[in-house]
Amino acid sequence: MTEKTGIPLSVVISPASTHDIKQVTEVVDKTIIKRPQSSSKSKNKRRRRQQQQQHLCLDKGYNSAEQEQELIKRGYMLHIPIKKKKGEDGEEKMDEKDVPNRKKYSPKRWVVERTNSWHNRFRKLFTRYEKKDDNYLGLIQLTCCIIIYRKIILE
Secondary structure, eight states: OOOSSBBBBOOOOOOOOSOGGHHHHHHHOOOOOOOOOOOOOOOOOHHHHHHHHHEEEEGGGOHHHHHHHHHTTTTEEEEOOOOOOOOOOOOEEEEOOOTTESSSOOOHHHHHHHHHHHTTTTEEEEEEEEHHHHHHHHHHHHHHHHHIIIIIIOO
8 A cells, every 4th residue: 555656555465366355454454654633623524524534546456345335434535447347239338336435537546556666676575585474574664664765865
């Protein structure tokens, strides 16, 4: 999980055969930086609810009603592309779901892919040689610190 400039916020290690949708709530829960809470006490509940919501961009692989509801409970506004279905006449139709906290498009998904590319530049991480998960997680956390240092301090 990254923020909008590509700084890593959360890392979870899982087996290669595990689908990403099964790990999304764990990744969100293990975020290092806590989400900001609204300090102003406005009279309008709708405005306060909008201030508390954080935007979360996901790709089509995370399109699961069960996981969407879990993320909405955690206060996220989801940005997931809607799956297109082919109709009888061959034209593509949008799958309309009535999920309240969901936008139609995911505009900034490439930020995560760029951060993954930064991780792949570290030769030690590109091919995993460590047998213990804790050792590999420690290396990933070290590379996250280096990426944050390069992004914040050096730029």
